[in-house]
Amino acid sequence: MPKKYSIHAHKTDPRFPPIGKYATVEFREDCAGSCRQCVKKRCVFHIFRDNFTHWSTMSEPEYLYTCKSCYRCVEECTKGIFSLAINPEYRTLGDDYWKAGIINSTWAQAHTGSIPVSGAGYRGPFAAEGFDSIWTDMSEIVRPTRDGIHGREYINTMVELSKRPMRLRFNPDGTLASEEAPVLEIPLPVVLQQPAFGVLSKTVLLAMAAAASSVGTLLFIKAEEYTPFFSPYAAHLVPCVTKDTYARYADLIKGSRMVEIAYGPGLDEALSGLKAINPDLFIAVGLPLDSAAAGRAGELARTCVDTLHLTGSDYGREVGTDNPRHLKDMIRDVHLALVGNRIRHRINLVFSGGIALAEHVAKSLICGADAVGIDLPLLIALECRLCKRCTQGKRCPVKLEAVELDWGKNRIVNLLAAWHNQLLEVMGACGIREARRMRGELGRSMWFDDLERDSFGPVFGKRKVTGIG
Numbered sequence: 001m002p003k004k005y006s007i008h009a010h011k012t013d014p015r016f017p018p019i020g021k022y023a024t025v026e027f028r029e030d031c032a033g034s035c036r037q038c039v040k041k042r043c044v045f046h047i048f049r050d051n052f053t054h055w056s057t058m059s060e061p062e063y064l065y066t067c068k069s070c071y072r073c074v075e076e077c078t079k080g081i082f083s084l085a086i087n088p089e090y091r092t093l094g095d096d097y098w099k100a101g102i103i104n105s106t107w108a109q110a111h112t113g114s115i116p117v118s119g120a121g122y123r124g125p126f127a128a129e130g131f132d133s134i135w136t137d138m139s140e141i142v143r144p145t146r147d148g149i150h151g152r153e154y155i156n157t158m159v160e161l162s163k164r165p166m167r168l169r170f171n172p173d174g175t176l177a178s179e180e181a182p183v184l185e186i187p188l189p190v191v192l193q194q195p196a197f198g199v200l201s202k203t204v205l206l207a208m209a210a211a212a213s214s215v216g217t218l219l220f221i222k223a224e225e226y227t228p229f230f231s232p233y234a235a236h237l238v239p240c241v242t243k244d245t246y247a248r249y250a251d252l253i254k255g256s257r258m259v260e261i262a263y264g265p266g267l268d269e270a271l272s273g274l275k276a277i278n279p280d281l282f283i284a285v286g287l288p289l290d291s292a293a294a295g296r297a298g299e300l301a302r303t304c305v306d307t308l309h310l311t312g313s314d315y316g317r318e319v320g321t322d323n324p325r326h327l328k329d330m331i332r333d334v335h336l337a338l339v340g341n342r343i344r345h346r347i348n349l350v351f352s353g354g355i356a357l358a359e360h361v362a363k364s365l366i367c368g369a370d371a372v373g374i375d376l377p378l379l380i381a382l383e384c385r386l387c388k389r390c391t392q393g394k395r396c397p398v399k400l401e402a403v404e405l406d407w408g409k410n411r412i413v414n415l416l417a418a419w420h421n422q423l424l425e426v427m428g429a430c431g432i433r434e435a436r437r438m439r440g441e442l443g444r445s446m447w448f449d450d451l452e453r454d455s456f457g458p459v460f461g462k463r464k465v466t467g468i469g
């Protein structure tokens with residue numbers, strides 16, 4: 001049996017006190033002060049101990065960054081002096097899409113490399129928009145595929161970003177006559193992408209490159225940022241160029257496995273130019289995820305391009321319109337257009353923009369993606385609060401400019417370890433052992449719109465307002 005692919009996490013403490021959801025409220029004047037087993041010592045998640053170890057002076061209120069809200073401490077205080085309240089700063093964290101819970105949970109995953117535990121259970125709405133209107137079908141959860149996660153069987157999360165041969169030819173003796181085509185594989189369906197904003201110092205970008213190299217995936221990085229410092233990670237870097245700039249980066253292109261070129265007029269000539277510089281080069285074309293994306297994907301699938309990298313908004317939406325569709329619908333649109341034209345197998349699809357949680361990876365694959373690109377979660381792993389002060393030239397509250405390379409790399413590797421383990425959990429529960437077979441596998445999902453239409457439609461008729469209120 002081949003060695004299992006796994007990402008090894010190393011606990012990497014935050015540099016700044018993270019913003020926790022809960023703060024303590026204590027009436028200490030009533031504290032008996034004699035409990036041998038103060039409730040703070042009995043928290044099974046060691047929230048108070050960790051707080052004290054890292055930064056607390058035990059002053060009140062204490063901010064409990066990874067508290068699971070199980071309320072054991074509140075229930076078991078013998079004098080009833082102890083309570084929890086929502087931290088006001090937590091309420092200001094993030095926005096409607098990059099919610100405080102997502103940011104907080106990403107910090108914890110980058111800290112520990114562990115799958116987040118939600119403790120007192122999920123208390124959000126039954127369904128919401130976008131990815132939150134899809135459920136993965138966990139009906140295989142008791143089947144032996146569970147062994148793939150913890151035991152005997154292998155769940156393969158590897159995907160390819162290179163073109164596949166259309167047909168194989170064989171010699172009369174049964175041996176392969178076709179020339180073996182080079183293959184570009186990544187061990188998990190996630191590539192990293194240079195974020196559009198943030199304190200992107202040389203060390204921050206190097207940390208992203210080192211993390212990509214460590215887990216075996218790729219970092220898409222602007223060619224102008226790719227200095228000689230990045231050479232140790234060259235095999236895992238995809239310089240992004242345009243038809244006007246690629247010739248300037250000929251040396252870089254010669255030393256790269258894949259290059260991304262931006263979509264635009266004159267692309268055919270640029271594709272020939274790239275192949276002339278490096279005939280073995282894998283080529284990705286970067287294009288916006290707009291209403292023309294499906295049509296362009298159809299054109300490009302018939303060229304030498306290996307992969308399309310389609311980028312939506314940071315909020316997981318279509319770009320270039322006032323009424324943007326959600327990423328899940330855009331992925332379906334592009335994937336099904338290629339399936340309809342019987343050319344889906346000719347090209348790989350990577351979708352970026354708004355991939356915020358591990359479950360978005362699995363759901364994107366189910367919708368038809370080969371892989372996804374992540375950018376803002378990389379910043380959040382480095383403690384970014386998405387406050388966007390840096391876009392206004394203001395000081396970064398968590399001093400991203402002072403991040404050290406190893407610390408940054410470990411935090412991103414930890415996040416990827418946690419996401420990879422969550423993908424394994426979903427695939428195991430869905431009975432899928434190959435990430436490549438998850439592509440477009442709608443049968444392993446349930447969609448709110450379908451369930452509502454089929455279950456309540458015959459009783460209540462058609463929903464007048466589209467979307468989930």
Ligand code: SF4
Pocket residue numbers: 042043044045046047048064066067068069070071072073074
């Ligand atoms: S609510 Fe539960 S998890 Fe949170 S601090 Fe108290 S005992 Fe620990």
Ligand code: SF4
Pocket residue numbers: 198199379383384385386387388389390391394395396397398399400
């Ligand atoms: S914490 Fe704020 S200022 Fe710092 S990188 Fe993130 S968005 Fe920019």
